[in-house]
Structure formats: structure tokens, C-alpha cells
Amino acid sequence: MSFENEVRLVLPAKSVNEGYARVAVAALAAQADPTAATLADVKTAVSEAVTNAIVHAYRGVEGGRVYIKMKLDGEGLMTISVRDTGCGIADVKQALEPCFTTAAAEERSGMGFSIMAAFMDSLKVRSAPGRGTTVTMKKRLLRE
Ligand SMILES: Nc1ncnc2c1ncn2[C@@H]1O[C@H](COP(=O)(O)OP(=O)(O)OP(=O)(O)O)[C@@H](O)[C@H]1O
């Protein structure tokens, strides 16, 4: 059986849609019959990426959108990209460091990217100041 499938979502950058993204990614991932732990990891990583787009990318901007592309290949490898067209990140290397945050005043801990890296098999961040950010993550969903 082939798991090949692909879903694209365009969501307004509102905090209610963090939950929507979690459920949507879980619905697609479930088609590859992952363990409950793997499914939980993917949901957590996606919600961190979507939350970043909502709270950081469109700070002070109305009407922003979050673009999510999720793809399952024939071998049960899931690729998820979360893209925004917001403020971008000036120094990606610094942003990826554990505990680095530009929102300490809002009690953010700077652990979002570390969580994504730990819970997924790979994490790639591409960003350009003023243009936006794309976070691409991969995870093997098939049981051993
Ligand atoms: N989509 C984005 N657009 C603009 N800046 C971003 C985006 N995602 C992350 N950042 C920047 O990278 C920093 C680190 O992100 P990370 O998710 O690791 O931590 P955080 O969001 O600050 O805190 P936490 O995720 O623990 O609540 C953020 O503080 C922010 O400056």
C-alpha cells in the first residue's frame, strides 16, 4: 500500500488556528499508522512552528496568513513546511540556539526551534528579513 498524499492549508495567523494545524497534521500523519508517541511529536513540532508564525512573524500586523504544506511519501516519510510572509529572521543561526528569544518579556522561553529539532528527524529554516520564513521538517512515521 502506498501512503502518498499531500495537503495544503492557508490559515489566518490567529492563535485558534494553532489547534487547527495540530489536528490537520495528525489526520494526515495517521494514514501512515505511526505510534502515538510519533504522532504526538509531529503535532508538537507543527504547533511550535505555527505559533512562531502567529506570534513573531506578524507582530503588529493584521491579516497575515500561515501556509502549511504537508506531504506523505510512499515510504511513510512526512515532510511539513510552515511558511509565513512576515518580518523574517535576521540571524537564523542565533534564533535556533536553545533559550534564544526576542520575546522574553512575554515569557517565551526560546525553546520552540529546539523542540522542533528534537522531535523531528530534520529541521531546516530559511528566512529573509522583511520577506518571511519557511520552516521545513521531516519525520519517518512508519513503525520499525
Ligand atoms: N516565523 C518567524 N518569524 C519571525 N521570527 C521568528 C519566527 N520564528 C521564530 N522567530 C524568532 O526566533 C526566536 C526563537 O524562536 P523559538 O520558537 O525557538 O523561541 P520563542 O518563540 O521565542 O519561545 P518559545 O517557542 O519557547 O515560546 C523567536 O524569539 C523569534 O525572534
Ligand SMILES: [Mg+2]
Ligand atoms: Mg516559539
